[in-house]
Amino acid sequence: MDSRIQAFVDQAKTTFGLENYYLHHHSLWRDVNYFNETSYTLCLEWFPNGTESDEDGSNPEGTAVIEYNVNTGKLKNAIFVMGETYAQDGITFNGGTEEVIKWIEQETGLTYNEQFQLHKETEDEIECSAIIDGIPVSPSANIEVKWNAKQQLTFFSVHGEFPTGDQVIRETYILSLEEAEHIAKEQVKRLEFPSFEYKKLFAVYAVEEIYIRNKDQMTKPFEMLQDGGTSKKVNHILQWNEPISGAFERKEIDLQEEITLDEAFSCTPSPTTRPITEEDEKKCVEAVERFLRQEYPEDSGIWRVTTLHRDKKFLVATLRTNQHETRVFERKLSVFLNPDTMDVVNYIDNQFMLEMYDSFEASDGVTVTQDEAYEKLKGLFELQPFYVYDDEEKQYILCGKLDCHHGVNAETGEVVLLDDLR
Template identity: 90%
Template sequence: MDSRIQAFVDQAQTTFGLGNYFLHHHTLWRDVNHFNETSYTLCLEWFPNGTESDEDGSNPEGTAIIEYNVNTGKLETAIFVMGETYAQDGITFNSGTEEVIKWIEQETGLTYNEQFQLHNETEDEIEFRAFIDGIPVSPSGYIEVKWNDNRELTFFSIHGEFPTDDQVIRETYNLSLEQAAHIAKEQVKGIEFPSFEQKKLFAMYAVEEIYIRNKDQMTKPFEMLQDGGTSKKVNHILQWNETIFGAFERKEIDLQEEITVDEAFSCTSSPTTRPITEEDEKKCVEVVERLLCQEFPEDAGIWRVTTLHRDKNFLVATLGTDLHETRVFKRKLSVFLDSHSMDVVNYIDNQFMLEMYDSFEASGDVAVTQEEAYEKLKGLFELQPFYVYDDEEKQYILCSKLDCHHGVNAETGEVVLLDDLG
């Protein structure tokens, strides 16, 4: 075993009291965060002495899974399978929350109240979130700790981002709903909302979440963040007037990577961080257009490439349509290209998810205007301060997240909790 790996093995065995365990397996992998930075993780799987993998290949009860960030040396995960631990003189929390916080600070290098704060606490579990001056952040960081009846650690996990002081542009928060009223009105959108319980589509007006910058009221889209890596926005409608006969031959999408010890300890940049050039974009559009000509010959002019992003050794094109634009879930294709040959390897179509709505009762006629819906909702808007990472400024900027948990039934005018439609 490489001496650098052995150092982590020794550290884990001592820290977590694994005298009753043996190291069954270790692996290396890498991730890319929202800032396009590569990090390497060492995973150590420790089996209790005298045990082996179950028949289905799963780990035996009590297995200790310990993960370290190779480059920082910090602990990322400690899991005892099924909440069972055979550790001797391991991690215990006899003094309550204060002791848990001090242990987290020691293991992670984070500072309580400056970078993370208590979010939720029960008898055997505690959760923390990333905060700046008491204000949540996006993308955020999460910490979770669990223990058993003997107060012995059975679960620890830290993931996401915890901004440091130099990553933050601090301001005094002063945005109000009155100031943001013109934006709030624009965010009231007509949408078809599915009720799985009633097997029906409801015509609704609901608020599309958005971030509003504190200092100048500029807006930033509220986006569900995908995994890190280079991405590029594209807006290219795919057109063709030819026919390609024969079915496309799909190949397996293999996202596994073989990571060497030297790559990990030198923090070699992942292929996911490579820039997407104009030539990459042009070639990608060409081959994706050819794929659709072959697989969806009747759909010329319907699909558009919206984004490109890298995922390990693949360049992934995301495609959408303008059909059913008012539905919560929209038609989407994800096309995987080999980033070296630029050949299409496979694609994922979410059509099967949308087909579940075919049996739903259609929504009725809209009898309420957008203006009327806004008037009904304006007293229910919520504005919450957030520090949001800005890709251009490369720092967290102070914003407000505009949201509303209610909607207006566009047929009846009734104001309802959107969660109640499920």
């Protein structure tokens, strides 16, 4: 075994008390975060002595899965399958929450009450979330720790990015709902909410979440940043006069990457961090249009390319319909292209998910106006400070997140909890 891997193996065995285990398998993979930074992970799977994989290939109870960031040396995840551990002299917590938090600080290099804070606590688990000056961040990041009745660690996970000081534009929060009233009114939208309990589509006025920048009240859509590599916003409607005959032939999508030791330990940037050029965009749009002419020949003018992003081995074009959607879940098409040849390889259409609502009873009709709905909801709006990562400024900026947990039934005028409609 390579000495660099062996060092992590020895560290895991000592730290987690794995004398009753043997190393069954190890593997490497890489990720690209929304800062467009590449990180490499070493996964070590330790089986309890005398056990093998189950018939279905799953790991036996008590298996220890330990993951390290090979570039920082920090622990990423530690999972004992089914919450069972055979560790001896491993990690135990006898000093309560304070001891667990100190252990988190030691393992992650993060500082409590500066970069993370306690979010949830039970007798055998704590969850922590990322903060900046006590203010939550978006995209979110969290840490979870669990232990058993003997206070032995059974689960540890770090998910997401925890901001550092140089990534933050710090400000004093000054936003108020009164100042944002004109924006709040615009965010009240009529949508069709599907209820599986009633098998019905309810026409409801609800607030479309949005971020409002603290310093100038500019708005920023509420959206999850795309992990996996470089992304680029596009706004291109696809139109054609003639279809292309012949069926499109799908090829298998294989997202597995072969990672070498030298790539991992030198932290070689992933190919997905390469910029998407204007020429890439042009060729991609042309290829997607050819694909639509073949597979969706009647849809000229219906689809719009909204984003391109690199994901593992592929360049992925996200398409949405160029039509006003009133349903909560929108039609979407993801088209996978070979970035070297710009040939379409495969695609995913979420139409099959939306078809499950075709049998639902339609709403009975709208009797409430948008203005009336706003008047009913305006006392229930929430504006919470958030530090939001801006992919153009490459910094976290202070915003207010405008949201509301209630809606107005457009048929009856009743104010309802949106969660009750599911």
